[in-house]
Amino acid sequence: MKKSAVLFFAAFFSIAVFAQNVQEGVNHLYAERYQSARTSLERLTASNPNNLEAVYWLGQTNIETNNVNGAKSLYEKTLATNGNAPLILVGMGHVDLLQGRTSEARQRFESAITASRGKKGDDPGVISAIARANIDAKGGDVVYALNKLTAAVAANPNVAELYLSLGNVYRKIPNSGGQAVQNWRKAAQLNPALGALVSYKMARLFRTQRNWDIVLEHLNTSAAADAKFAPAYEKLYEYYLIEKQDFDKAKEYLDKYLANTDQTVENDYFKAQTCYLQKNYDCTIQTALNIIKQAGEQTNPRVYRLLAVTYLDKGDTTSSCQYVNEFFTKADEENIVGYDYLLKAYSCAKNDPVMIRQNVMIAVQMDSVLSRQVKLLDEAIENARKNQQKILEGELKLISYELRGEKYSSPSELFQIGLPYYLGGNYVKADSLFTAYSTALPDSIYGHYWSGLSKLRIDTSMTEGAFVPNFEKTLLIAESDKVRFKSTAVQSAQSLAIYYYNTKSDKPNAIKWAQKGLEFDSTNVNLKAILDQLQKPTKTTPAKTPPKGTTKTTSSANKAKSTTVKPKTTAKPKVKKG
Secondary structure (H helix, E strand, C coil), X not given: CCHHHHHHHHHHHHHHHHHHHHHHHHHHHHCCCHHHHHHHHHHHHHHCCCCHHHHXXXXXXXXXXXXHHHHXXXXXXXXXXXXXXXXXXXXXXXXXXXXXXXXXXXXXXXXXXXXHCECCECCHHHHHHHHHHHHHCCCCCHHHHHHHHHHHHHHCCCCHHHHHHHHHHHHHCCCCHHHHHHHHHHHHXXXXXXXXXXXXXXXXHHHCCCCHHHHHHHHHHHHHHCCCCHHHXXXXXXXXXXXXXXXXXXXXXHHHHHHCCCCCHHHHHHHHHHHHHCCCHHHHHHHHHHHHHHHHHHCCHHHHHHHHHHHHHHCCHHHHHHHHHHHHHHCCHHHCCHHHHHHHHHHHCCCCHHHHHHHHHHHHHCCCCHHHHHHHHHHHHHHHHHCCCHHHHHHHHHHHHHHHHHXXXXXXXXXXXXXXXXXXXXXXXXXXXXXXXXXXXXXXHHHHHHHHHHHHHHCCCCCCCCCHHHHHHHHHHHCCCCCCCHHHHHHHHHHHHHHHHHCCCCHHHHHHHHHHHHHHCCCCHHHHHHHHHHHCCCCCCCCCCCCCCCCCCCCHHHCCCCCCCCXXXXXXXXXXXX
């Protein structure tokens, strides 16, 4: 072999080994073996500080483990000697985004693109890194990333990394899951080594929809593509533990996960989770707090979620709110599910129905499947009922009713929706619902009666009489079953008798309704007292003869005194189902 050929081979071999070593660290990072990724990449950067690709990925490892300051220090140090290194400029821009410096980040991204641009256009690796930054940071611009990636793909149609990044961008754009899957599949097609990661990403996508058959298919495909891809085993463990409660199967996948992940204090999370399922809350809290103590800022956000759930179950909403807020601060958007917003509502908004409603609606909107939306609402309704938040209970019931539509809801539900509004004091809303109920079911007594009660609560002085038609209709329907509807009829008749005498000065009608009520309950004390008072003859005081020499006048004392009819007691209406 010629010397030049030997040198060429040696150089090619060195490049291949270099790339392979960096890729080893990247593979660990994708598989969430962060300690192994850091060890691998630190070894490369220690032997060659100018290995800029290794430096970039080491910084990304720091960012993935919430050590943003560590990434910043690393990138700043590298830029001090490599001021125009494109990947490091992008990494520093990533840090800028995470720390709220969006304009500085954009300048670094554009500088990196300019510095790396070659004859074939923009560098695919730099564009993918820019996309990664904008996807990861809450202040990122996914439209900017999408535009850059689209142009890069057009110029480089066979680069798998670009399609992987493009799928990640679409994953962040609402209602673009299909395009995300399409691009991920293209990435795996071009580079089969990405198969495990791509299948895992698709499983995560369908998990947000709780489409478990497809989730399991992709998780199993991920594990088959790479037997050491630990995240797939972790999600399989969670599925069998929580959704199926198949503890033997869950343990099987947990063992596989532990065998293929870094051995760190974070693994104690599974002990804490087991303690929680056994309702050993002190064990859960102690274990979780120890993880936070040792892992610090690198603590997986799920630990904070577990603490929030545990404290909520213990009835300590103050601590639960503290940890659920920590979870939302630290968790990626991809790791937040609808139930997390319910957890936030129950923990932080116990006395704030408006905030509860807002969080419940976010939870519902995160799921596109009606049955699961209704299930979320049912859980929220039960929570409101337990906490005596009547108006919130009514609002959530109404949301569920409207969400299900005519196909899956019935007008008969309107009574039970109106009832908590009434009991919570929103009589106007209650009346509108009871009226809608009686319109749909005119032969049912309950809509007319409770609509009358609502109007009576609104018109406490009985001056308007809007309740009169409701109570008259109630008494008409009550004739069909005087035993069953006795109390309802008595209350209606009593209100009508009082109204006609006190407000309308119509004694005959007042007597008529008092007598009608006694037809349902002849021994009713209130009605008998009212009728007795109404049937007493009006007493007048004879006029006195004025003394001689005075002018004859009519004194107010000589006029007949008006009588106000009041019941001795007011019976509290009994709640009956419509």
